[in-house]
Structure formats: C-alpha cells, structure tokens
Amino acid sequence: MATQGTQRITLAKGLNMGLRKAMEDDPKVLLMGEDVGKLGGVFRITDGLQKDFGEDRVIDSPLAESGIVGTAVGLALRGYRPVVEIQFDGFVYPAYDQIVCQVAKIQFRSQGKLKMPMVIRIPFGGGIGAVEHHSESPEAQFAHTPGLKVVACSNPVDGYWMIQQAIASDDPVIFLEPKRQYHADKADLDESATPEPLFTSRVVRAGTDATVLAYGPMVKSALAAAEAAATEGKSLEVIDLRTLSPLDMAPVYESVRRTGHAVVAHEAHVNLGMGAEIASRITEQCFYSLEAPVLRVGAFDTPYPPSRIEEDYLPDLDRILDAVDRSLEF
Amino acid sequence: MATQGTQRITLAKGLNMGLRKAMEDDPKVLLMGEDVGKLGGVFRITDGLQKDFGEDRVIDSPLAESGIVGTAVGLALRGYRPVVEIQFDGFVYPAYDQIVCQVAKIQFRSQGKLKMPMVIRIPFGGGIGAVEHHSESPEAQFAHTPGLKVVACSNPVDGYWMIQQAIASDDPVIFLEPKRQYHADKADLDESATPEPLFTSRVVRAGTDATVLAYGPMVKSALAAAEAAATEGKSLEVIDLRTLSPLDMAPVYESVRRTGHAVVAHEAHVNLGMGAEIASRITEQCFYSLEAPVLRVGAFDTPYPPSRIEEDYLPDLDRILDAVDRSLEF
Amino acid sequence: MSTQSSGETPGFGPDLVEVFGPSQQDGGPELVQLLTPEGERVEHPDFSFDLGDDAILGFYRDMVLTRRIDTEATALQRHGELGIWAQLLGQEAAQIGAGRSLRPQDFVFPTYREHGVAWCKGVDPLDLLGLFRGVDQGSWDPADNNFGLYTIVIGAQTLHATGYAMGLQRDGVVGTGDPDRDAAVIAHFGDGASSQGDVNESFIFAASYNAPVVFFCQNNQWAISEPIERQTRIPLYQRALGFGFPGVRVDGNDVLATYAVTQAALQRARDGQGPTLVEAYTYRMGAHTTTDDPTRYRLSDDLERWKLKDPIARVKAYLRRNGVADDSFFADVQQEADDLGHRLREGCKALPDPQPLSMFDHVYSEMTEELVAQRDGFAAYLESFEGAH
Amino acid sequence: MSTQSSGETPGFGPDLVEVFGPSQQDGGPELVQLLTPEGERVEHPDFSFDLGDDAILGFYRDMVLTRRIDTEATALQRHGELGIWAQLLGQEAAQIGAGRSLRPQDFVFPTYREHGVAWCKGVDPLDLLGLFRGVDQGSWDPADNNFGLYTIVIGAQTLHATGYAMGLQRDGVVGTGDPDRDAAVIAHFGDGASSQGDVNESFIFAASYNAPVVFFCQNNQWAISEPIERQTRIPLYQRALGFGFPGVRVDGNDVLATYAVTQAALQRARDGQGPTLVEAYTYRMGAHTTTDDPTRYRLSDDLERWKLKDPIARVKAYLRRNGVADDSFFADVQQEADDLGHRLREGCKALPDPQPLSMFDHVYSEMTEELVAQRDGFAAYLESFEGAH
Ligand SMILES: Cc1ncc(C[n+]2csc(CCOP(=O)(O)OP(=O)(O)O)c2C)c(N)n1
Ligand SMILES: Cc1ncc(C[n+]2csc(CCOP(=O)(O)OP(=O)(O)O)c2C)c(N)n1
Ligand SMILES: [Mg+2]
Numbered sequence A, B: 001m002a003t004q005g006t007q008r009i010t011l012a013k014g015l016n017m018g019l020r021k022a023m024e025d026d027p028k029v030l031l032m033g034e035d036v037g038k039l040g041g042v043f044r045i046t047d048g049l050q051k052d053f054g055e056d057r058v059i060d061s062p063l064a065e066s067g068i069v070g071t072a073v074g075l076a077l078r079g080y081r082p083v084v085e086i087q088f089d090g091f092v093y094p095a096y097d098q099i100v101c102q103v104a105k106i107q108f109r110s111q112g113k114l115k116m117p118m119v120i121r122i123p124f125g126g127g128i129g130a131v132e133h134h135s136e137s138p139e140a141q142f143a144h145t146p147g148l149k150v151v152a153c154s155n156p157v158d159g160y161w162m163i164q165q166a167i168a169s170d171d172p173v174i175f176l177e178p179k180r181q182y183h184a185d186k187a188d189l190d191e192s193a194t195p196e197p198l199f200t201s202r203v204v205r206a207g208t209d210a211t212v213l214a215y216g217p218m219v220k221s222a223l224a225a226a227e228a229a230a231t232e233g234k235s236l237e238v239i240d241l242r243t244l245s246p247l248d249m250a251p252v253y254e255s256v257r258r259t260g261h262a263v264v265a266h267e268a269h270v271n272l273g274m275g276a277e278i279a280s281r282i283t284e285q286c287f288y289s290l291e292a293p294v295l296r297v298g299a300f301d302t303p304y305p306p307s308r309i310e311e312d313y314l315p316d317l318d319r320i321l322d323a324v325d326r327s328l329e330f
Numbered sequence C, D: 001m002s003t004q005s006s007g008e009t010p011g012f013g014p015d016l017v018e019v020f021g022p023s024q025q026d027g028g029p030e031l032v033q034l035l036t037p038e039g040e041r042v043e044h045p046d047f048s049f050d051l052g053d054d055a056i057l058g059f060y061r062d063m064v065l066t067r068r069i070d071t072e073a074t075a076l077q078r079h080g081e082l083g084i085w086a087q088l089l090g091q092e093a094a095q096i097g098a099g100r101s102l103r104p105q106d107f108v109f110p111t112y113r114e115h116g117v118a119w120c121k122g123v124d125p126l127d128l129l130g131l132f133r134g135v136d137q138g139s140w141d142p143a144d145n146n147f148g149l150y151t152i153v154i155g156a157q158t159l160h161a162t163g164y165a166m167g168l169q170r171d172g173v174v175g176t177g178d179p180d181r182d183a184a185v186i187a188h189f190g191d192g193a194s195s196q197g198d199v200n201e202s203f204i205f206a207a208s209y210n211a212p213v214v215f216f217c218q219n220n221q222w223a224i225s226e227p228i229e230r231q232t233r234i235p236l237y238q239r240a241l242g243f244g245f246p247g248v249r250v251d252g253n254d255v256l257a258t259y260a261v262t263q264a265a266l267q268r269a270r271d272g273q274g275p276t277l278v279e280a281y282t283y284r285m286g287a288h289t290t291t292d293d294p295t296r297y298r299l300s301d302d303l304e305r306w307k308l309k310d311p312i313a314r315v316k317a318y319l320r321r322n323g324v325a326d327d328s329f330f331a332d333v334q335q336e337a338d339d340l341g342h343r344l345r346e347g348c349k350a351l352p353d354p355q356p357l358s359m360f361d362h363v364y365s366e367m368t369e370e371l372v373a374q375r376d377g378f379a380a381y382l383e384s385f386e387g388a389h
C-alpha cells in the first residue's frame, strides 16, 4: 500500500516515469528505437511518450540496430542525449560494432573534446518463455569494453532513479533492465527522495555468514535465498551490485572480509561472466579472509536452450543455496 | 639452422603452408576475405593461394565483414569448409552478430543436424605501431560465447599445425594469430611430425617456483621473463595455453599445485579478460595450494592508446616479472 | 520536419520522391496481377500463369490448409500450448505461390513466418510448432526437404542464402541446362528486414558473384508497429535497381501471379542469370505475433480494405465462377483442414518437453570435457532433489 | 562461374547488367564534367560553375598545397617519422571541390583520407599527422571547424553523419531560407565502403527522415587490392536510386564539376530536400597507404592513363591557356608549398609523444576509481624503474 507522497509502481512504470521526467527536465533528451513510438515499445516502457513529446523526440527507427546506434552517435555529437531502446538483448549484436568501436571510444579518441552522453537500454535476461535470442544476458561483453559504463536495475524504485541518472551521465551507459521483472512486483516510489549515486552497489540485506552478490533479475532470487537460509539459521548478506562497470567493490570487500564466504550469481553463463571478474578481484583483495574460493552461480555454458527447460538452465534460489552450502562446507 | 627434413619458417609462412596443405587435402576448403586473393592478404598469409587454387576457392569478398561471415555460413551449410580472414582484430565487430548468433548457435539450434565447420582467422594484438582498431585483443568476447571454440597460436610450428587442425574441426573456430610475430622469429618445421591435439595447452618451460600462463603474443614475453628470472635464481614454469575455449586446465592445475603461485598474462586489458576466468578456475580448484592470489597481467582498462605509448599499455617481460615478484612476496 | 518539398533541382531529378504506403495506394501500376480480388483472370505483358486449373485447385487446398495451420496454432497459443505464434493470416498466396514455384533441389531460407512455404516443401506442420512451444529451436532436418531452419534475427538468413547460392555455383549446378540439376535458393524476408545491413550486404554479395538467389520480400506493410514508409520512401522492389539486378512487385495476395513471377525469377537464377528481388505486396491481416496488439498502431479501415483482397476468397471465386470446383471439393478440403487441425491440436499437446540434460548436447560436435563436467554436476544436483522428496 | 549471360527475361529487363570498372570506361556518359583533362571548359545541361577565375586560382592553390601535404607526409613516413600515411594523390580535385562547396556551418564526417577537405575547413595539416605518427587519434577539435575526427572503421561515420543531420533538423536549421543558418552534413566514404551494412543503413535512415546529408563517395576504383567491380556491377551513383534519392556521378578529377555538383547537392540538403549521393569518379594514383604495394594487383597501364587526367594539371593548363595566371603566380604557390612542406617536416618531428599516464585520461568524463588506482599503480611502477637506473 502506498503511503502519502508515494505511489506503488512496477518496474515498467518506474522506467516510464523516469524517462518522462528526464524528457521534461532536458529538451535534448530523445528516445529512439524500434516501435518505441505509437506502440510504446514491445514492453510498453515508452508508453505515451511519443504522444506527449512528439515524433521528433520519440523516434520510431527503421529496423536496423547499427543504424539506430550509429545515428544516435551523430545526434549526440550534435548535442542531443539519445536514449536508445534495443528491443531484446539478443538483437543488440548488429549494433555491437558501433557500440564498442564508436560509442565507447569517441571520448577517448577525441581526448575528451567530444562527449557521448548516450543511454542504450536493453531488456535482458530470461524466464519469460520466449523463443531464441529473447533471453540473453550480454553484460560481460559490454563491461569488458573500456569507455562504456554498464548498470543493471533490479527494482521499480531503482528503475525510476537509475534511468534518470544514466541519462544525466556524460558517459555512454548500457542500461540493463530485467525484463522478467517489468510487470512483476510493485514497490513504493517517493519522488521527493534523494537517490544514491548511480555507480554504487548496495547492501540490500545484512548478514554474517556469507556474502551473496547479484544484480538485475538475480537480486530477487538472492534475497529469496537469504530468506530461506535464515530459516535454517544461516545469515546471508546480499549485495545488489547495480553497477557492473565500473564495479563498486568497496562494500563487497568489506562484507567478504567479515563473512569469509562469497557467492556471485548471474543469469549469464559462468564462463567469462561477471562472476569471473568479481571472484578474481575478491580473491586478490581479500585473500587471507577467504575461507573458501568465491563460488560462481550462473547459467550453464551452453546457448540459451528452448524455453521449456530455461528454468533448469538459469540459476535460481536453490542453486544459490547450493553454492552457499558448498562454500560454507568447503 | 634447419636440420634434414625440416625447414626454417616464420609464423606467416607456417600459416601459409598450413592453409595450402588444408586446401590440397580437402577440395571443400575455401578461403574468403578482403584482399586475400591477388594481394595475398595485407599480411601475405594467403600469398600465392589464389594463383594456385583459383578464384572460386580463394575468394576476394566485398568490403563487408558481416557479409563475409554470413555468406561463409551459407557455404558451410552447403558442405564447404570456409576459412575467413578478418583483416584486423578491430574489424571483426561488424560480423559479431553473425558470429555469436549464427555461427556459434547453428549446431545447437539444429540439435546437431547442421554442422558449422568454419574457421575465422583474426590477426590480433598490438605492438606494431598501428593506428586505432589495428591492435585489439578481442578473445574474451568469443571465449564467452558458447558454441565457438577459440585458439591462439604463438609460434611458426604451431601455426602450421593448428590452422590445419582448426580447419579439420567440425566446430567453428576463432583462430587468433599474433600479428606481431608473423614475420619475427623463425623455427624449424618438420612436416612429418605428429602434432598434439588442437585443444590442449602445453608446458613450454618447466619450473618450480611459480607458474606463468600465456598465449599468443605473450608466450614469447613469458619465456623471456622466465629466462630473466632464472638469472635471479627463480624457476618459472611457462604454459602456452593455446586453447582459450575450451580451456585445457589440467596441466595448469597440476603446475599450480606444485608451485603455489600463478600469473596469467595477456595483451587484452585485465577487466573481464581471459585472466579473470583462469584465475577463478585456479582458485576454485587449487584453493589450498595457492600461496597468493592468482595475479593477472594485461593491458590497462582503457581503449588501445596511440601507438607511441602502446609499449606502456601492453604488458611485457617486466610487468610479468613484477607480478611474479608480487606473488612470491605475497 | 521530415516532409518533402516539391520542385526540381537540375541534375537531380524531381525533389518530391514518391511516398508509397498502404494507406495511399493499392500496389501501384507496377503490381503484377493475374487474378483480381474478384476472381477474374487478367493478362500481364510479361508474366503468365502457365499451369492448368488442377494446379489452381492444389493452390486453393494449400492455402486453406496453411490458413488452418495458422488459426490452429493461434488457438493453441491462446490455450497456453504455445508460448507465441507468428501468424501468416493474409499472406497465404505469397507463400504458396512462392513455395509451389520451387523445385525439390531449390533451397529455402525462411524467416519465422514461412509456414506456407514449409508446407509446400513438405515439412510436417507439427514440426513447426516445437519452436513456438519452446521444446526445440526448429526440429526438422533442413536436408530432408531443402528447407532451412527458421531464423529470428532479422535479415541474417539472406546472407546465408547468398552463401549457399555461391556453393551451388561451385558445385556446378547452375546454368547447366539440366532442369533436374540446376538449382536456386530463395531467401525470405520482410519489409522491415529490408533496412538491415545484412539484407543490403546480401544484395551486394549476390550481385557481385551473380549468385543464383531469389530475394523474396513479403511486404506485409508492417514491421510490428512500423509502417513501410519508415523503411523506404519508394516502392521496395526498386531497391534492387540500386544494386544492379531486377526487382519486381507482384500482388502477393494473388497466388497465380506470385507463382508466375517467382517461378520466372527462380528460373533466371537456375539459368545462371543471377539474383532477383521479388516484392510480394501483401498485408498482415493478423497481429505481428500473438503477443502483439495492432489496434494500438493501425486503423481497422485498412484491415477492412485488405479483407476484400483476401487471397483465398479470390481463388474460391475463380474456381466457383468457372465451375472448376463443386461443393464436394470445397467440403473435402474443409474436411482435410479439420483433420489437420485436429492432428495439430493433439500432436502439439503431445510434444514432449526436452530433457534438461539435453541442453548440453550439440553445443559442439563432441561434448567438451568442461561441458561433460557441468552436465554430470547438474545431473547429480538434480538427483539430490529427487532423493529429498 | 560468375560471368553474366546476356539475353532478356520478360519482366525483369535485360539480363546483362552493365559491368563498370576502371579498365573498361572513362566514367561513362553520366559523368558530369566542366573542365576537360586538357583544361578546356565545357558546358553541362544541369550543372554549371558559377564562380570566377579567382576561385579557380584558389582551387589551384588548394590542390597544390594539399598535394604537398600528401607528398610531405609520405616522405615523413619513409623517414620513420610517421607510422603510416593514407595518400590522396590523384584525389585532390574531388576533395577540394567538395571542401570548397561547404559553408562554415556545414559539418564534415571524413574517412582517414580527407586531407584536402580538412584543408578547406581550416584544420591545420600538422594536426592531421598526429594520428599517423601515433601520438594521438585525432587532435583537432571538431567544433573548431565543423570537421569531425577521422574514422577508420569503414563506413561507421556515414551513420554519424545521418544522425548529425537529424540533429540539424531538430535544431531548426534546415529549410529556413536563411543562407547563413541553413546547414547540411557531408559524409565521406570510399567505393569499398559502399558495401558495408552501415553505409546502406545510412541511406535508409537518411531517406526515411529526409535528412540533410550529402553522401560523398570518392570512387577511386580500388579498395586496397579490390577493384570496384567486386563491390558493384553498376555505376555506384545508381545505388541511390534503390533508396529513393538522387545520385549523380561527377568527374572527381575535375575540381570545377565537383564543386558545382557538391554545392548543388548541399544546397538541396540545406533547403530541406533531403539526401543526395555524389559519386566522385577518380583514381587513387598512389598506394592504398604507405604500407601497400599496388604493383601486386594492378596494371601500371591504368595508372599511366589516369595520369593524363591529373586534377592539378588540367587546372594549370586552363589557367595558363587563358592567361589567368602567370609564372609569378605559379612560383608563389610553389614557394608556399615549399614553406608548408618545411613547416610540416619540422612540426612533425617536434610533435611530442604523449605521456604514458595520459592513456588513463578521457576514458570517461571523470576518471573512475578503478582507473585512478591503475594509473597510480602504474605511476609507482614506472618510478620504481627510475629509481633502479
Ligand atoms: C535484429 C533484430 N531486431 C529486432 C527484432 C525484433 N523483431 C522481430 S520481428 C520484427 C519486425 C519484422 O518486420 P518485417 O521484416 O516486416 O517482417 P514481418 O514480421 O512483418 O513478417 C522485429 C523488429 C529481431 N527479431 N531481430
Ligand atoms: C570495417 C573495416 N574493415 C576493414 C578495414 C580495413 N581497410 C582499411 S581501408 C580499406 C579499403 C577501403 O576502400 P575504400 O572504401 O574504397 O576507400 P579508399 O581507401 O579507397 O579511400 C580496408 C579494407 C577497415 N578499416 N574497416
Ligand atoms: Mg512486415
């Protein structure tokens, strides 16, 4: 139930409101993408915005992702702040060249004379029963690319604030939205609150026995795992990483030094996923505090399978608990 | 000096001979790419092959990497074994979508009914004084992609054998060639020898104090580091990883369990590079043997800088030794 | 702001480019039509339908059965048996016309909507459902019927088609003059797909190598919510002119014309005369997929107008008017459709879920040690639960 | 195998498409030319050169100085002062004609070879050398002269240009009728680049939004070792027809014609009449870059034939024949070129190497903590060596 001055919103609504706010605040903010106009996007995240801000600011693009990102680069060079929607995670790859060779590098190439204030919104992750290419988790590839920043929201309130902060950032931001959560849980938004800075992680549940790191769709699973573990007398600390590049590791190190155990969970498959980097850094920084290796929980190292077995492919509460147990028993 | 039955060759020559041999052995092998025909490629790796095998088998392609890889997919579906040359590492990205969504997934999608025996050759790495996009190390992105195999050769003899083995593989192989070595050192090739299997790593120098892992261009630096360390009484074991996906970790674990110290070196920047995965796996498997965290040596997490400072950007013998020292003193 | 002023700049021709779209025109004078919406056969100077009424009876049956596959699958999705379905309602003539013009040795690269072409190529429609149900990602063997797997990434398959056609050239099965030997490739794609780099690159490669491929674009006027005007401001078939090969616009709701034009284009390809772009001018009468809501972006008027051009109705009218078919024929086809619908319904529900451990298969031609370890670990993990219950 | 048979298939037009390339033709009848290789001015029905001889004197000077920049930079590379250099030898008229038709408010998106356009836009040629020397990746500020950074990934900049042009539309500086206000964008690219998906997508976006952009393709007949025939089998300017906007082929070795055509195309754009493709038909008289060896793939005959069409020689002939310039003018320009050469030589050698620690700057608008740590660690590491020596 919303209390006074707050409203209860879904993630989809939070993002929609955040986009609207950003467009109101700055006339240079543009939305671009396939079907973002009249349709409001296939997930309705841009619902109503073309009607209110016009076709020049909410731009339905031809069906070509490289073209969308490439023209957004040009608009950014002209002083605009384009917010690009990629329709599904698996369709970002035609734009990959523009993203890693242009968007990511233009500030560096120009020694800071050019800015690239672009946000690339990507609904990501699985669990929605979709066909191939609609459930990917491409974050590691972008986090591996210097010049890009990468964030993932996990809840409606963060969605509202983080999208505005990403748009306000002068750096290009890959903005990952857990599509499975778009219309799932609601939360209370207080628009008068002051959000934390964008590039920070956050302890979302305090604990003492082990640290569970998650972002995007896995935060919910991690919290559920902590809840379940509590009934067995295990106290898990859960950190919502929120930012994947740069990583905000200080709260992570602090936590792991206390607990001695760490588990990283993500929907992306394990091999060379975010977990590899996070585990490596924790090991480098907390070597003598670790009572077990940092364990990684993710999808298996196969292509995304047919949706009827996606829940086997994706990590879940049980796989997180299993890893926590393996860590505690190591 | 070549002994009887052997010849002294460069890496460029080894690759050229290996390609020729593969084309002689199997009429279905085709070469495709920009300038691979008359010119023999900008690095002359395909020198003379169009003249001998004709324009139908050594195909100069229009200037479009997605088109090259995409048509190679079609040729593979028709029973050919295309070997694609990407002119420089930084130009593989226009083909990224075809590689990660099609080349990598077609076997899986078809439940094995379709094969995708394609080799994508990429001259990679820096140190040649080139302009932007000509010195990249994109391997982690491909190794992160299930369905692709990724290998890197480091010397002329491996070049000769590995390219043939990659072409003979029924899986798609990203074949990384350290361009800085193309015309550098020579080695003795004995064509009558039996090569080790493709997807294996190899101890290239035995040692007892610490294990240094490298691949492609860094193998030479790692060996030089071991040589230098030896003069200071430190005995480094050097492993040429050779295969990055799948990783062949057994010899690595065996070594690290003996030495207790591991350093991974690559030209790619550190964040989410191969080192992250390798360090994580070693820590998971050799936790109680490790006397220090696995240390990673790579380029800094910035875009590739202007070439006048690339030798500062890239790791070298000294940075490897520095990491070894930090590990030993941990 | 993006309006186009009229006038003429010397050397550049008229400034006002032709803006072409569903709301303005009915396909224009370029449209090749051999059977009117009223079911009357008409002549065209370049293309003619050279088969008899028997073939038309067959086309009718094909279209009715294809439509039944479509409505059945749509219903199965509504009942939760499929996760999603890409409807072809309205595009039956385009697909049957194209599909029936193929020879066995011709190879098809479809999108995700080519159910009618699959039908013509002999793919069991039940096999099409697996992908949409989420039990596989395309279960048929492309080698069985020369019908490739559905491709979801827009446009990717047009390059595969071009490469495959280059393979045909190398195999010496183009331009030999032997009708049982000469082969061609057909690449299907949509109006929206025409904007993808890959599609344009496939035009370049096909032209450069003179590859035996027919680019068959079903311009159904919409790419989800985006009208054709967003992708092109001139008739789409003219895109080919920029690449140096012929383009032609055919009435995609006219199965005779689509057959005649595609067949001629395929023959050009088989004969070694290179690529052709066929734009089948049609209309997506249903939603983009079962998750789409077209009322948000298009006028019902449009739909009503296109209903008058229904591809099946016009053939039926022709068959009736000319006494080619009687009630019993129509009843038989109806019965066959009902039987097919029943088979699909039952068959779909019986499609088994894949085994979880199957996800480790076929990532590579042989399972890597890494994957063997993951599979075995997961198997043990799953067993630990079985023990627990 | 990839030969094209002749004949005609009804409805598809002639089968034998026009194969067009450097060895066959001299640009064909479509070529807009206003100054012959012999230095004679000729008329064209659609385009005329409307500036006086003063302007031609200026063009001459521009071309001579641009060529000097080029030969000087080539020599600097030979002496190890540059890592590589992309020569423009032979393309001076194309670049000066285009560059001089730009207004200050027009924005340029160059490739890596647009040294002449940079010159016209007022970029100090010394600034161009840094990238090739490896001390920076483009040191000029695009805002200073409305001249973007060099782009090395083939074709990428054509989309940036189109987006920038969409920005001009949104800024209300298109089609207002105010000559000091209305602006356009020019996107440079090569014949090889025309095959990239990005370039074709930029045509689609520009057409769809009617963006004020001129696509200026220097068809220098070669993409490294690949002849134009590999990229297109019809004249390249006709590519635009497939996208619904005008294309025109101009003699790229004729500075008057290139000026006239580009100026008209830019004016169309500024007036809100949308995109145009200008194909400047020219020839790369040098190597692709200083690391290339064109003798491996092309005939010296070709080069000899093109030398007769030298872009500078024909203007000189015109100026001399018509008494527009005397010896002292040519001597002055020569002197100016020598001075420029000297300045470049000295300036290049004096270009400072970047500080190693500068690589951490400008990765982001503010250095992240991660990078601060890496930079500080590297600084300490470097210092440890200084201590050691
Ligand atoms: C590369 C890529 N981008 C986006 C999508 C999402 N998507 C699926 S279908 C579609 C519209 C396709 O329109 P069109 O090509 O006209 O074919 P139609 O669906 O009308 O048959 C889009 C945008 C996709 N599948 N692939
Ligand atoms: C995406 C990409 N692929 C390959 C290259 C390597 N390359 C640099 S220049 C060039 C040829 C370009 O030819 P063209 O477009 O005709 O321009 P020109 O160099 O002739 O001016 C190639 C293949 C590149 N820079 N970018
Ligand atoms: Mg469509």
Ligand SMILES: [Mg+2]
Pocket: D190, D191, D192, D218, D219, D220, D221, D222, D223, D224
């Ligand atoms: Mg060229």
